[in-house]
Structures are given as C-alpha cells and as structure tokens.
Amino acid sequence: MVKVDRQVRQMYLAYARALVDQRADLDAADDDGMDINLPVFSVGQVGRLADIHPQTLRQYDRLGLIVPRRTDGGARRYSLRDVDRLCQAQRLSQDESINLAGVTRILALAEENRQLRRQLRRSRRPAGSVVFAADSDGEVSEVERYEARSWRESSAVTRRSGSDGRRMPATISHSRSLVVWGVRRG
Incomplete structure (x- = not known):
C-alpha cells in the first residue's frame, strides 16, 4: 500500500467532498491528474463523508458492490472511484428504489461508459502529448x-x-x- 502524505490526503479529501456534493465527477478528477484509484480513505472517513454507516460499507464490500483495496493488515482503504460509486449506489437505491442487483449492473455500465469517454478524449490529443x-x-x-x-x-x-x-x-x-x-x- 502506498503511503500518502498529509497534504495530498487533504487534497483527495476535498475532492471526495466535492464528489459527494455532486460538485465534481471522476472525469474531472482524472483530467486534473488525480489518481482516482489511489486508496486513501478509511471506512470511518468514507462513512462520515457520505453519511453512511460503516456496517453498510462492509456489507457493500461483502456483496461486491463497492470493493475497496486492503492494507497489509487487512483494513479497507477507499479511493475516489469507490467514493463516487458509493454515492451513485446510495442515490440509485434510496432515490430511485433500485435493488442492489440493479445498482450493481447500472454502476458497471456507467463505469464502462466513463472509460469509453476517457479513451475518446485521450485519442483526440496530439501525438506525443x-x-x-x-x-x-x-x-x-x-x-x-x-x-x-x-x-x-x-x-x-x-x-x-x-x-x-x-x-x-x-x-x-x-x-x-x-x-x-x-x-x-x-
């Protein structure tokens, strides 16, 4: 697991708050040079950020809905991508009354769509950039x-x-x- 210094952690935390508040998205984070897969947040931090009980986060992990990376000691560490998926899952299940199987499928399709948009944006860049x-x-x-x-x-x-x-x-x-x-x- 990569050690992240305090200043970088604060930057990621600010971006995670923006994701939760829907003031930013993963494409913007990726375009800004952030490593959206960097596991920096603990269960407690993510629970406070997204106002979700830590036991719900553990249940989502067991179901394979949001699967964070693990430290050498086995502690869960969440990335910006995980925070974004979690927020989307909460909105879909609570606001749209979609069951967890449906949420899982929707999130998979949304991620595939995001990756395709990313590839398209990057293919339009000048050679050697x-x-x-x-x-x-x-x-x-x-x-x-x-x-x-x-x-x-x-x-x-x-x-x-x-x-x-x-x-x-x-x-x-x-x-x-x-x-x-x-x-x-x-």
Whole structure:
C-alpha cells in the first residue's frame, strides 16, 4: 500500500467532498491528474463523508458492490472511484428504489461508459502529448506531458546513464517515486 502524505490526503479529501456534493465527477478528477484509484480513505472517513454507516460499507464490500483495496493488515482503504460509486449506489437505491442487483449492473455500465469517454478524449490529443509514469510498485499510469514537465521543474530529478552510455528514465520525486518516459502516440 502506498503511503500518502498529509497534504495530498487533504487534497483527495476535498475532492471526495466535492464528489459527494455532486460538485465534481471522476472525469474531472482524472483530467486534473488525480489518481482516482489511489486508496486513501478509511471506512470511518468514507462513512462520515457520505453519511453512511460503516456496517453498510462492509456489507457493500461483502456483496461486491463497492470493493475497496486492503492494507497489509487487512483494513479497507477507499479511493475516489469507490467514493463516487458509493454515492451513485446510495442515490440509485434510496432515490430511485433500485435493488442492489440493479445498482450493481447500472454502476458497471456507467463505469464502462466513463472509460469509453476517457479513451475518446485521450485519442483526440496530439501525438506525443502523453507520457507514462510507473510508481515504485511498478503500477503504470498515463500522465499529461505538461504534468511530467512540471514535476521535473518542481522536483528533484536524477538522471542515470546505462552501462552503454545511454540515458535512462528520470526518477522524479512527487508524493511517491515515479519513473517517467515519453511514448509517441499516433
């Protein structure tokens, strides 16, 4: 599990509040460069945020409706995506009187639709505008070239040379260790 510093945690908490209040959505969070899958919230935090009893959250986990990641000790950790799914599930079940099987199907279709919109937006970007970053666990994510550039400018960057003299990827300190390399698209 990735350690998240206090300042980053506060930023994610503010975004989660905006999701709960329907002032933001996952597409905006993704476009703003947030890792919507980063597990940062405990059961208690999510319960307070969304005004849901922690036992309900545990029940949703057992039913497979919202399945958070687990720490090494087994504690549940929720991401922005989980918070968004939870809010949608609550609205569908309480406001629309849809049963949990229906909610599960609707959420799956909504996520598929969101992913397709994301792919469409990203396919419209100019060639070479995207780079990929890998964290210390080897998880790869796509970031905008300008984000990678701002990380380079604002963070300590070390460049290594391989045994053959070629330049290796830069290691960038940005809330967690990232290795960034450019990829041409198109």
